Amino acid sequence: MSNTSVSSIRRGDLARATGCNLETIRYYEKIGIMPDPPRSVKGYRSYDDAHVKRLNFVMRSRDLGFSLEEVRGLLGLVDDQSRTCAEVQVIAEDHLTDVRAKIADLKRIERVLSDTVARCTGDAAPECAVIDALLEA
Numbered sequence: 248m249s250n251t252s253v254s255s256i257r258r259g260d261l262a263r264a265t266g267c268n269l270e271t272i273r274y275y276e277k278i279g280i281m282p283d284p285p286r287s288v289k290g291y292r293s294y295d296d297a298h299v300k301r302l303n304f305v306m307r308s309r310d311l312g313f314s315l316e317e318v319r320g321l322l323g324l325v326d327d328q329s330r331t332c333a334e335v336q337v338i339a340e341d342h343l344t345d346v347r348a349k350i351a352d353l354k355r356i357e358r359v360l361s362d363t364v365a366r367c368t369g370d371a372a373p374e375c376a377v378i379d380a381l382l383e384a
Contacts, residue, residue, distance in 0.1 A: 255293040265302045272302065280305055280318060313342055 262269045275281040281302060284292045304325070308318045320338055324330040366376035 254295050255287065256295070256299075258292050258294065261294045261298060261302065264299050265306060267302055267306055275302070275305060278315070280315065280322065311342075312346055317342060 256264065258269060258272055261267070262272060272281065276283060281298065284294050284298060287293045301322070304322070305318055308321060309315075313321065317338060321335065324334050324338075363377055363380045366380075368376070
């Protein structure tokens with residue numbers, strides 16, 4: 248009989264429960280984003296609901312475009328019981344500024360690419376507006 252709790256799961260189960268790749272979980276453990284789990288009597292890593300919740304937090308943060316360092320900062324605030332919403336707001340506002348800058352860049356890229364594609368005739372001729380634009384420096 249194992250002394251692990253009923254909610255204990257192995258890494259593969261954690262991956263299935265969160266939709267996270269096994270190698271990504273290993274990487275997050277290696278860099279300290281995910282804590283090292285305790286081991287069962289048989290030596291297996293034993294994850295629980297707190298690991299699932301934390302990994303879901305990390306994955307959702309990454310889905311929103313937060314860098315690993317930003318995620319680390321957010322987790323530091325999550326782990327610190329004396330955190331304030333203002334501290335979280337600073338990180339989120341900085342990230343929002345970065346996202347808006349990326350959107351502006353993507354809109355600029357879209358305009359340039361759209362204009363370039365519109366100049367392309369699509370003919371079988373060797374001349375191509377897209378290639379010409381890419382060759383320009």
